[in-house]
Amino acid sequence: MLFNSYEFIFLYLPITFAVYFLLNRFRLTKVGIAWLALASLFFYSWWNIANLPLMMGSILFNYTVGTMLAKGTLDRFIPKKSLLILSITANLLFLGYYKYANFFLENLNFLLDTKFAFLHVALPLGISFFTFTQIAYLVDTYRGSSKEYNFINYVLFVTFFPHLIAGPILHHKEMMPQFENKRAKVINWRNISHGLLLFGIGLFKKVIIADTFAGWASPGFAATSLTFTEAWATALSYTFQLYFDFSGYTDMALGIALLFNIRLPQNFDSPYKSNSIIDFWRRWHMTLSRFLRDYLYIALGGNRKGAFRRHLNLMITMVLGGLWHGAAWTFVVWGFMHGAALVVNHFWRQLGFKMHWLLGRLLTFLFVVVAWVFFRAESFTQAMVVLKGMVNVEQTGLFTSGISPALPWGRKELIVLFLAFLFVTIWKNSSEWEKGFQPKWRWAVAAAVLIVAGIYGLNRVSEFLYFQF
Template identity: 50%
Template sequence: MLFNSYPFIFLFLPIALIGYFALGRLGHLAPVVWLALASLAFYAASGWPFVALLLASIAFNYLIGWLLVARRLSGHLRLIVLTAGVSGDLIVLGYFKYAGFLAANLNSLFATGLTVNVLLPVGISFYTFTQIAFLVDAYRGHVARYALPHYALFVTYFPHLIAGPILHHKDMIPQFEAVESKSPNPHLILCGLMIFAIGLFKKTGLADGIQPLVALAFGPNTPSFDQAWIGALAYTFQLYFDFSGYSDMAIGISLMFGIFLPLNFNSPYKATSIIDFWRRWHMTLSQFLRNYLYIPLGGNRHGHVMRYVNLMITMALGGLWHGAAWTFVAWGALHGLYLCINHAWTYFVPAVAPRFARAANIAALIVTFLAVVLAWVFFRADNIASALSILTRMTDPTQIVFSRGEMADAVFVLIYAAIAWFAPNTQAIMGYDHANRTVGETLGAWSKRPAFLYVSAAVLAFGILGIQQHSEFIYFRF
């Protein structure tokens, strides 16, 4: 089931909200169970054959977590239990996500005839990483003992389940345990509806609207110089508004239930460095990779060379997390190289004089953006050869057409660029503060006026009118 669909907006979400708040009068556990069951129903609509796998994953990880938290195990036994838990998660993820990729590469290298046809369960990367973080924290002694219904809801919570953010137990489970979150809050419901409406419009109006231009670079025909750039930029902004839209919709839906989700997207194309970009793009994945991969590998504790090695390993594996293809590995490795260059630059190159700071920031923003665009070519291309072909066209201005149609397309792309660079993002408009659990503070008294409701309804209507066909989020299958 998709957020940008009529069944979700007009059937599932209202029923889930009504049941949640109606059961809230019976105590804090009944609405938790209801919301967990609703989340399973939501998941079943997207991939019902894998509900049993999701439930088995929850039971397995809860048991491992219970052994690490509730049982007084020796240090050696604790490490064995953690290793078993994380290994079990990775084996399941590896089988469903990478078995076909491994077989294809073995066939290519050794001319074997391996055939693997495995359907990828929806959201398996997200709920697996969420639970791995839980187990590692349990081993480190950072986890309290949680009831099974709260843990199950933490894993299955439907606003995050299919495309993130990657949730953290310390942030989410206390909110599920709080009694006051089970009664309807008109302010949170209205602000959540507005954020959801903005996200829906980003998806159906902006992301889906520019999607046809992507084929100029990534279609069956060899692009010209201008077509390659227009197509690559179109995909850059399609992915931006698609992921931004999903992130907004997830936050908005969760707010209606009185639950604050962590930010996962913060105007990444306004970044002035690749380091800054990864603090803004898929923020919860960046935090996971830093806390549970980069730092355990050694981080920056063993000198510059090992820091760069750890960055490359982390980002290459982060790329592979996105999909079982060498294009994703190349994309991750390229960002790892970018990060190495960025860290070396900040260490070895003197700071810019204050009088040149503004010009330097503008130059840094442009360079960062172009580096990100070039990397997205690998992310979107069907294979490495296709990506290299497109990049070759993008560096060959002798192959230029720039007809009237391309000129109109270029103007269209520039409008998207202006929105991404100069418009305030949703959290700035709505005053969403996850850390302090507040929203709508920037709106002041206007949020209490009927006009706010009218504007919310208008934005929501535009988003709903844009729903014309089945259009999955790009991160839906990661």
């Protein structure tokens, strides 16, 4: 079930909301928690009910291990650290089997000239997100900063439907206290108005803006040759598609959670305004950056073992972060590029050099655009078509590459791309607009207009890009 679908907007969300607060109205708070957990499981099962046993198996395993870590049940038989390592390994093997097994076999066949048959496995939706969420929970429990002895509460923590499919990646200690808060049990009209506004902004971003750019980017990446202008239009179309798609999902997730008086952590903060690649990773997919820093980079030693190890740890973290997004070498290259850029950025700062903020913002944006080509391309061949076009200064016009009639760009589209560039690099984002939010009639009108416009555009429903990761 998509946030941007009729069944979600007109059936699932209103029913889930009404039953939850009705149960709380009659002080059936534990039943309300159970209802929200069941509704979230139903939301997940809507895609493919065959995936539900897999997720429930993962939840049961990690809940059991987490309880044993918190209570010290197996301390006499196995050290807690060993139990933690084994449980994390089990989670990674679970993720690896479904997400990377065929990628491994494909490369093994190529290297050894073998003919191992591919496995017939379908990638369960959201597996990366609910696996990483639970790994973070196990580590936090081992450190003594989280514990959960109520199974229903744990199920809700993992499956709460606004974040389940594409994040943000949550910490147990920042979520469950909110569900237990008595103030969260009653309808809060300020949160409802705020949440509907965020939902409307996100729906408009996704349906009207991101899906429009998707229709421009896809033909470019499918082309066999591109002129300079066409290649840059292709790369920028995807750059803006991904921006509005992901930020749209984030706004919708935050808005939906607010309807239930839950504040999810911020996950997106105008990354194209970044003055450096370090700044970019503080703004893009912020909870993934937090996870990679806290549970991978620091675990590898962080910056505690000298400059060389610090840079090596950065590279390992970003390459694995790239691979997390998908089982393809193009994602590895994307992660390597960002890792190398971070190393250069840190080295630049160590030397004491400074750069004008405007130049820094422009260079960072250009680097990110080029890197996105590998992120989007289905093969290196496809990526090279776009990259060669981006330096093809001998052919700068539109409709001159021989296959251009299939491409969507004209002067109007190029103007829209330029306006989008100004918007994402200068204009305030939704989190900046919401500071000091107060329910007023003009915000209600804005929310209504955005939601109606988004619903009007649902005739071309498409999944969010991060669902595939």
